[in-house]
Amino acid sequence: MKYPTQKIALAYFAVAMALFAIQVLGGLLAGYVYVAPNFLSDILPFNIIRMLHTNSLIVWLLLGFFGATYYLIPEEAERDIESPMLAYLQLIILVIGTLGVVVTYVFDLFPGNWLLGKEGREFLEQPLWVKLGIVVAALIFLYNVTMTVLKGRKTAITNILLIGLWGIAIFFLFSLYNPGNLVLDKMYWWYVVHLWVEAVWELVLASILAFLMLKLTGVDREVIEKWVYSIVALALFTGLLGTGHHYYWIGTPGYWQWIGSVFSALEVAPFFAMVVFAFMMVWKGHRDHPNKAALLWSLGCAVLAFFGAGVWGFLHTLAPVNYYTHGTQITAAHGHLAFFGAYVSINLAIITYAMPHLLGREPYNQVLNMASFWVMSAGMAFMTFTLTFAGTIQTHLQRVLGEGYMDVQDQLPVFYWMRFGSGAVVVIGVLMFLYATFVPASAKTPQRASAAPAE
Amino acid sequence: MKTKSAARNIFYGGSLFFLVIFVALTVDSHLYALNVSTDQAGLTEAVVRGKRVWEKNACIDCHTILGEGAYYAPELGNVWIRRGDPDDPEVAREFIRDWMKSQPSGVEGRRQMPQFNLTDQEINDLTEFLRWVSTIKTQNWPPNDAG
Amino acid sequence: MRDTERTGTVMPETAGDAAADEDRAEWGPLAALPGNPMMWLLIWSELAVFSLGLIGFAIAWILDPETFRQSQATLNRLAGGINTMVLVSSGFCAALAVEAQSRKQGNAARWWLAAASLLGLVFLVVKGMEYADKAAQGIGIDTNNFYTLYYLLTGFHALHVVLGIVILIIVGWRNSLENLETGAAFWHMVDLIWILLFPVVYLMR
């Protein structure tokens, strides 16, 4: 760690990891309710569990992005963060907001209140006051990092990262628009959801991956910057109009079926480029970095994102296919592997990389960390397969043969049991990761000198 | 101009090009939603209040509506059609009212819907919302009444 | 090599060409293509989009041949042919602009770029007349599948012509040879896409 303010990342990563634990436990609980529907149904209904599962995911991924930003911006800009105080204030606002959401939903407080009450749109469930808090936190954050970058060295990595972060904030503003017309509601809802995960988040992902490749492989910055520009260009050239694949059946014009099919079929390209990029850099790299686990997570991120976001996305993105699979467990399968592969993995990669530096230690518990990668990935891959099978059967019985929804669901428990099992494996992997990252192995003395060449 | 800054400018320009097209098409789709695909005249205050009931009870975190939402409970975009009678609109209205009042079923091994304790007014509004949603022109999705 | 031939009249941007040449090497195989490698990424994206669109068009035709045949007959095939000639002539002008720039004739290059842009405008006018004609008959993008694809493919292409004109203006202003090659590469690709589009959308049946 070269700059004292990089330490801010530690607080962000810690909160993010706590929420990660809550998120997967919530997921496990939801998976259990799938097979034992009466469990907790009076106290904590499925919709609340599901909301906690998805929202804690979104929040911790964002906290991870923020932490990663605070970690890598000083090194890239060669300058300390403008205001550490503001950075911690931002974190406090976000934590209060998160607690606010949890408390409001679990105890069903302020029903119907315009400011304090539940807003109940998928993924944007936060009460209005929390949304406004997020906007304030985003403004603080953008001010803080933009000023740091403007006064410091400008690199392609900081440039793309900043565009991504500004995009996140700008598109979040659409969450404040909730018209009474459901079609319009849905159209602009995707401005947040799609343009986040299939556009601007990809910029954040690409720049963090580029930073990791720079540090871990020692390949020239010039080469990495060209790759990363190519990747983000492909991501936006395809991803912006790729939004069309959400505009097939929600009351929008028919031409979206063509636009969405064509552009989202090509959305696999940036993920493919990312795989080639990561492996090329490692292959060309001449550096033997001690943090093998961070490298594993980085490569794993590229590969799993390619399969989860790319391949599983393509499976059901063509309009004639999506006509039958839309809103089935196929979507759930894709969602799980895509989020895990792309955004969970990149966060775990940067955390694995940064933690030893933040704590002033050598990378420790490498083997356990790497084992956690394989356990988590295997669990998630198996979950994806089971949900894909469940979704295929559901599509056939319900969408083709026209059997009733619940009649079909009653035929799928075997898959939901397997999904629950794979979910348990994921949770074990997460616990292994948390232990490996936060609990020191034998108390090795910090040897900054040996880690230094890696900078 | 170095190729790197040129590369950056092409990235900006190309992305802007696609963004402009996307926004323009959104405007067209916005007008389409207002003029073609939804019953703008029928979008009464009751429908909007019903949408609010739908939201404040986080219905979408179990159900789907027009295929979006959680996948734990049935699609409701077409529930008015699935549970209704084309000749007698009251059938669907009755069904939804009775359904809301009889939850949770408590049947062991069956997915449970919570009792939301909606007022008669709220149930009415919610029903109006679901009726209105069923009139949206969705390019003939879902493929059948099962949703 | 060109550096030794440089005269004092060229734009300062060309001074960067030598540095740019070294810079290019890091692009790997992409460096072998004319213009900026990033432009080729855009070009491939476009080519992929239009290729998928055209294959989709052919498949949709097979699924509903009668509608497509009847609808295609309402297109102005002659206008499409004339527009092809306009575009290949425009591409010729753009190529001449690059050729002139490579001989340090910056002014001639600008004139050729202006000619290329002007022909691009002619293309847009003809296209606009076709659209106006369809609109007058009450035909729109929603009329049927054929027209949805017709408007999407030709409309998206026409937007590329608009973007291409903007790019030609920009590279005419910042007229290093590298920039000119980059802009011309985009313009030629717009040309190429129309060459593929015209026979498939207007003629094959």
Added chain:
Amino acid sequence: MHNPPSRKILITAWLTLLALTAGTMISGHVSGGDALGPAWIAALAAITLFKARIVLRDYLNLRAASGGWGRGFTAFLILLLGILALLFIIQGLRLLPT
């Protein structure tokens, strides 16, 4: 790079493109409404391939590009135009149940 084709090559390319466009219009029966038949569809695809190659080779100067870019593009164009022509010929011959 930076060795654009001579003016003479470009003029030849332009005139060839104009002539081939005329060929496209004739093969595509610009003034007629009937189905074309396999031969004319194949002719259209072939002429289009030639036109595209001229644009790539002379306008875009791929003849000067190393690394097989020219051949790669040609292969792509043959594939694309082949698929398109095949689909139209299959449809025209009514080889598919409709």
